Amino acid sequence: xxxxxxxxxxxxxxxxxxxxxxxxxxxxxxxxxxxxxxxxxxxxxxxxxxxxxxxxxxxxxxxxxxxxxxxxxxxxxxxxxxxxxxxxxxxxxxxxxxxxxxxxxxxxxxxxxxxxxxxxxxxxxxxxxxxxxxxxxxxxxxxxxxxxxxxxxxxxxxxxxxxxxxxxxxxxxxxxxxxxxxxxxxxxxxxxxxxxxxxxxxxxxx
Numbered sequence: 001x002x003x004x005x006x007x008x009x010x011x012x013x014x015x016x017x018x019x020x021x022x023x024x025x026x027x028x029x030x031x032x033x034x035x036x037x038x039x040x041x042x043x044x045x046x047x048x049x050x051x052x053x054x055x056x057x058x059x060x061x062x063x064x065x066x067x068x069x070x071x072x073x074x075x076x077x078x079x080x081x082x083x084x085x086x087x088x089x090x091x092x093x094x095x096x097x098x099x100x101x102x103x104x105x106x107x108x109x110x111x112x113x114x115x116x117x118x119x120x121x122x123x124x125x126x127x128x129x130x131x132x133x134x135x136x137x138x139x140x141x142x143x144x145x146x147x148x149x150x151x152x153x154x155x156x157x158x159x160x161x162x163x164x165x166x167x168x169x170x171x172x173x174x175x176x177x178x179x180x181x182x183x184x185x186x187x188x189x190x191x192x193x194x195x196x197x198x199x200x201x202x203x204x205x206x
């Protein structure tokens with residue numbers, strides 16, 4: 001089950017959604033700062049309901065697993081943000097597939113508040129802030145092998161060759177900014193999410 005459009009939900013001061021009962025389903029979610037809609041945070045969870053509760057608790061208790069986002073919430077307040085669901089995922093979907101969908105949106109939207117643009121899960125492993133800092137520094141100095149760089153380059157080329165890529169990105173950006181989408185735009189993004197193609201596309205050969 002997937003959304004053909006992003007519907008935004010206002011947040012109360014405590015971070016709970018107003019007039020919306022967050023479902024206990026897997027999915028990819030998004031938070032948007034109302035004063036600067038280019039500043040967003042994207043994440044995923046096997047339980048959207050539990051995740052929004054965890055975010056509220058972490059902000060209240062001074063945790064920093066999402067440092068940029070949490071600091072912004074502490075500075076401006078939850079009611080200066082809106083919550084949206086980018087994708088609902090089937091209950092039988094594996095965590096790996098869910099992370100793949102999160103990575104799709106991380107790559108597509110390049111969210112400002114996400115320090116790490118690579119979807120990952122700690123599977124319940126708790127790390128100290130010192131450990132997280134060391135991991136972050138290690139990533140900054142990490143160099144990909146030639147084989148890895150080639151795979152990344154190939155994946156990016158194939159993504160750009162997909163005729164739905166730029167169109168879907170533009171539609172999502174419109175929705176992110178709070179603009180209403182036409183029926184035609186909603187149909188196109190729905191088709192893109194379902195993996196439909198209007199025609200075959202092939203990689204260019206020299």
